[in-house]
Amino acid sequence: xxxxxxxxxxxxxxxxxxxxxxxxxxxxxxxxxxxxxxxxxxxxxxxxxxxxxxxxxxxxxxxxxxxxxxxxxxxxxxxxxxxxxxxxxxxxxxxxxxxxxxxxxxxxxxxxxxxxxxxxxxxxxxxxxxxxxxxxxxxxxxxxxxxxxxxxxxxxxxxxxxxxxxxxxxxxxxxxxxxxxxxxxxxxxxxxxxxxxxxxxxxxxxxx
Amino acid sequence: xxxxxxxxxxxxxxxxxxxxxxxxxxxxxxxxxxxxxxxxxxxxxxxxxxxxxxxxxxxxxxxxxxxxxxxxxxxxxxxxxxxxxxxxxxxxxxxxxxxxxxxxxxxxxxxxxxxxxxxxxxxxxxxxxxxxxxxxxxxxxxxxxxxxxxxxxxxxxxxxxxxxxxxxxxxxxxxxxxxxxxxxxxxxxxxxxxxxxxxxxxxxxxxxxxxxxxxxxxxxxxxxxxxxxxxxxxxxxxxxxxxxxxxxxxxxxxxxxxxxxxxxxxxxxxxxxxxxxxxxxxxxxxxxxxxxxxxxxxxxxxxxxxxxxxxxxxxxxxxxxxxxxxxxxxxxxxxxxxxxxxxxxxxxxxxxxxxxxxxxxxxxxxxxxxxxxxxxxxxxxxxxxxxxxxxxxxxxxxxxxxxxxxxxxxxxxxxxxxxxxxxxxxxxxxxxxxxxxxxxxxxxxxxxxxxxxxxxxxxxxxxxxxxxxxxxxxxxxxxxxxxxxxxxxxxxxxxxxxxxxxxxxxxxxxxxxxxxxxxxxxxxxxxxxxxxxxxxxxxxxxxxxxxxxxxxxxxxxxxxxxxxxxxxxxxxxxxxxxxxxxxxxxxxxxxxxxxxxxxxxxxxxxxxxxxxxxxxxxxxxxxxxxxxxxxxxxxxxxxxxxxxxxxxxxxxxxxxxxxxxxxxxxxxxxxxxxxxxxxxxxxxxxxxxxxxxxxxxxxxxxxxxxxxxxxxxxxxxxxx
Numbered sequence: 001x002x003x004x005x006x007x008x009x010x011x012x013x014x015x016x017x018x019x020x021x022x023x024x025x026x027x028x029x030x031x032x033x034x035x036x037x038x039x040x041x042x043x044x045x046x047x048x049x050x051x052x053x054x055x056x057x058x059x060x061x062x063x064x065x066x067x068x069x070x071x072x073x074x075x076x077x078x079x080x081x082x083x084x085x086x087x088x089x090x091x092x093x094x095x096x097x098x099x100x101x102x103x104x105x106x107x108x109x110x111x112x113x114x115x116x117x118x119x120x121x122x123x124x125x126x127x128x129x130x131x132x133x134x135x136x137x138x139x140x141x142x143x144x145x146x147x148x149x150x151x152x153x154x155x156x157x158x159x160x161x162x163x164x165x166x167x168x169x170x171x172x173x174x175x176x177x178x179x180x181x182x183x184x185x186x187x188x189x190x191x192x193x194x195x196x197x198x199x200x201x202x203x204x205x206x207x208x
Numbered sequence: 209x210x211x212x213x214x215x216x217x218x219x220x221x222x223x224x225x226x227x228x229x230x231x232x233x234x235x236x237x238x239x240x241x242x243x244x245x246x247x248x249x250x251x252x253x254x255x256x257x258x259x260x261x262x263x264x265x266x267x268x269x270x271x272x273x274x275x276x277x278x279x280x281x282x283x284x285x286x287x288x289x290x291x292x293x294x295x296x297x298x299x300x301x302x303x304x305x306x307x308x309x310x311x312x313x314x315x316x317x318x319x320x321x322x323x324x325x326x327x328x329x330x331x332x333x334x335x336x337x338x339x340x341x342x343x344x345x346x347x348x349x350x351x352x353x354x355x356x357x358x359x360x361x362x363x364x365x366x367x368x369x370x371x372x373x374x375x376x377x378x379x380x381x382x383x384x385x386x387x388x389x390x391x392x393x394x395x396x397x398x399x400x401x402x403x404x405x406x407x408x409x410x411x412x413x414x415x416x417x418x419x420x421x422x423x424x425x426x427x428x429x430x431x432x433x434x435x436x437x438x439x440x441x442x443x444x445x446x447x448x449x450x451x452x453x454x455x456x457x458x459x460x461x462x463x464x465x466x467x468x469x470x471x472x473x474x475x476x477x478x479x480x481x482x483x484x485x486x487x488x489x490x491x492x493x494x495x496x497x498x499x500x501x502x503x504x505x506x507x508x509x510x511x512x513x514x515x516x517x518x519x520x521x522x523x524x525x526x527x528x529x530x531x532x533x534x535x536x537x538x539x540x541x542x543x544x545x546x547x548x549x550x551x552x553x554x555x556x557x558x559x560x561x562x563x564x565x566x567x568x569x570x571x572x573x574x575x576x577x578x579x580x581x582x583x584x585x586x587x588x589x590x591x592x593x594x595x596x597x598x599x600x601x602x603x604x605x606x607x608x609x610x611x612x613x614x615x616x617x618x619x620x621x622x623x624x625x626x627x628x629x630x631x632x633x634x635x636x637x638x639x640x641x642x643x644x645x646x647x648x649x650x651x652x653x654x655x656x657x658x659x660x661x662x663x664x665x666x667x668x669x670x671x672x673x674x675x676x677x678x679x680x681x682x683x684x685x686x687x688x689x690x691x692x693x694x695x696x697x698x699x700x701x702x703x704x705x706x707x708x709x710x711x712x713x714x715x716x717x718x719x720x721x722x723x724x725x726x727x728x729x730x731x732x733x734x735x736x737x738x739x740x741x742x743x744x745x746x747x748x749x750x751x752x753x754x755x756x757x758x759x760x761x762x763x764x765x766x767x768x769x770x771x772x773x774x775x776x777x778x779x780x781x782x783x784x785x786x787x788x789x790x791x792x793x794x795x796x797x798x799x800x801x802x803x804x805x806x807x808x809x810x811x812x813x814x815x816x817x818x819x820x821x822x823x824x825x826x827x828x829x830x831x832x833x834x835x836x837x838x839x840x841x842x843x844x845x846x847x848x849x850x851x852x853x854x855x856x857x858x859x860x861x862x863x864x865x866x867x868x869x870x871x872x873x874x875x876x877x878x879x880x881x882x883x884x885x886x887x888x889x890x891x892x893x894x895x896x897x898x899x900x901x902x903x904x905x906x907x908x909x910x911x912x913x914x915x916x917x918x919x920x921x922x923x924x925x926x927x928x
Binding site: 014192195197 | 234286345362367389391395404429430433455470483486
């Protein structure tokens with residue numbers, strides 16, 4: 001097995017251990033189709049146990065009522081990809097945005113991103129999050145789908161250090177290491193996914 | 209948050225905590241689960257090497273604290289961050305209050321920061337009329353309950369789902385059920401609104417990286433990302449100890465921190481923020497960013513030759529996770545703000561003597577914390593040092609002063625033990641236990657029978673049993689320790705029997721006395737040093753190859769404690785520093801000597817296959833790192849070894865600890881004996897007379913038929 005394939009397998013294994021859903025895709029188009037399938041299967045707002053059925057205080061409830069239809073957000077993609085994903089979304093009747101996340105703070109359905117790099121030994125991907133829109137999209141979405149190019153996977157965090165340094169030196173910088181979905185064990189140490197961020201994390205390993 | 213005024217009040221609170229069934233069960237489950245998940249997370253890694261690297265890098269960084277601060281400031285300010293340095297917690301709070309005022313802030317969201325807990329930041333901001341909302345789930349829960357955290361990583365670990373449900377019902381004005389998944393979602397949606405409204409976000413910082421001026425944050429919930437993104441002002445409150453030269457240092461710590469904290473390979477999010485980025489809610493489209501560094505004693509600590517190592521702490525909370533006392537009483541009784549072993553130390557430096565004076569006494573010295581600390585901090589020793597400092601500042605209690613005085617004179621000490629033997633008859637009732645102790649000695653001691661002083665101490669028996677060896681293959685000098693000398697001389701005799709068979713000459717230097725650990729534990733530094741020096745001088749290093757002791761506590765104190773106590777800075781006798789190193793090198797415990805040096809074989813023993821369990825003394829398995837030898841010896845000696853659960857958890861003896869905190873000692877013993885009984889063993893072996901005293905006493909009180917022996921006794925009995 002060559003090194004690239006080994007690292008991709010390791011990445012898939014380790015990310016799987018922290019409940020990320022890992023799949024392989026051969027092209028960005030395939031990644032878009034995958035994302036829309038996920039979107040189709042989930043229902044707007046209530047599809048995941050995001051708590052809509054529970055009563056909340058007036059202010060928090062009102063924020064939630066502002067949600068409209070299904071939305072995929074993909075800030076920070078290259079223009080070509082924006083066009084392709086936008087068209088794909090239109091074809092399936094799903095809203096598509098690349099900005100304006102602040103008016104969707106109650107939540108959007110899917111945030112779609114492409115990672116800079118990845119660390120196989122922990123199943124982590126590295127996302128340049130200096131764009132506020134991108135940062136918000138990956139936090140307010142219920143499902144985060146991230147494409148990880150196989151060529152960008154390294155084994156350890158020290159191997160992405162130089163890249164991290166470049167991103168930090170090119171200030172202002174905001175870099176995220178993301179490993180699995182948002183989680184907590186603050187009540188009785190029982191694991192609960194999706195406390196503030198995504199309820200599901202999908203990683204698409206892109207053969208490149 | 210521990211605030212007891214005196215030891216009596218503190219003990220009252222401890223009793224209260226012991227009665228909290230939910231807490232006890234939660235803590236037990238946690239302790240058991242943590243052990244497994246930590247081991248799994250570190251599997252296959254060179255943990256010792258990683259700990260060494262972290263310790264070294266942190267030490268180097270802390271020695272350059274001021275320089276790193278300047279470097280960070282230069283880098284961060286170049287990007288438009290305002291960098292502040294606060295001398296005290298109050299000053300830090302005032303700085304942050306002024307930032308809020310100037311920026312016209314009304315509402316603040318916070319992500320978790322132990323440093324903000326340290327400065328009581330929320331109280332200050334609320335007094336200024338600001339609304340502050342904690343967004344880490346556990347922190348939010350305890351904020352709503354108006355209490356402090358009980359764990360550094362899991363602040364609300366003391367609460368049940370039903371308590372949280374009740375709390376959330378009040379907050380939402382709607383009935384919430386005790387379903388954890390639902391409760392988490394309620395928090396998600398309630399807090400989302402808070403992020404949307406807040407003008408300021410306050411975070412802590414796991415790292416302040418000087419080379420790039422970056423603040424790095426580790427979180428699982430991702431709340432820090434929202435806190436640092438949505439509001440137009442970001443303030444990071446960071447202790448000066450979080451300054452680190454390079455990204456490499458941070459990446460290295462991240463390898464260890466989550467694994468040690470929760471058994472995760474890495475936290476869900478690691479966020480690296482360099483400079484104020486875009487912010488759409490700000491009038492100029494740009495974030496206003498401040499980093500407030502907190503000194504509050506850290507700069508002084510960095511220069512302290514003894515205590516500077518506490519700045520290595522990465523706030524993983526592991527020292528609490530493995531602490532048997534924390535497990536019994538929970539975080540509100542085991543820290544003021546910082547919890548666990550590190551909390552006992554930091555409380556003294558960050559919150560003062562008054563808050564620390566009771567807490568520091570509640571360490572049983574089992575070393576479990578030291579064994580898991582990723583900074584390699586010598587926590588038990590530093591806790592004793594704090595205790596000693598407080599006694600030096602406040603005056604020593606009569607009891608410990610007396611013990612110190614007595615131990616400093618071997619003759620007086622031994623004379624006392626001999627006279628105790630003479631007067632104990634009325635209380636033994638002819639048994640080997642003290643049955644009818646006057647109340648003053650027996651308070652709270654009913655959970656175990658205490659042994660009587662032996663008829664003839666080992667030192668008086670030695671001449672008659674000394675092996676006659678011609679051309680010995682090895683020369684051993686025996687260090688008995690007080691317990692084997694005066695209470696259980698038969699254990700030392702058993703050892704002599706085995707050594708004689710192997711043509712080893714044995715000497716027993718009569719000037720030896722107590723090893724000094726009891727006075728060290730009580731904060732009597734002067735007496736501890738004096739006793740240690742006497743013992744080193746009592747041994748003629750030219751005439752022995754090994755200094756053998758059957759007491760794990762003595763062995764680890766002699767081997768690791770003495771070089772610390774009598775090290776190069778030792779007052780009075782600089783020559784002793786070199787000698788003590790040689791002395792320490794010769795010290796060996798019984799099991800290691802017999803297993804590794806003598807290499808005894810099954811043929812030497814009459815195997816009877818009796819079922820035996822083992823208790824691993826803290827000072828043997830962690831103090832000396834000896835784990836294999838005694839267990840293999842049991843098989844060599846022809847016993848069937850039945851492993852027990854939590855074999856290496858403290859039996860609750862802890863020397864003087866069990867006299868000071870009998871209720872806690874009794875609970876630890878109860879757990880230990882339950883685990884032993886579950887194995888179905890008829891024998892219980894161990895390597896420490898102190899543990900034997902505790903275990904035998906507990907089993908005798910229960911009327912259990914399980915027989916407790918030193919490994920030496922079990923082997924000697926079976927010698928062919």
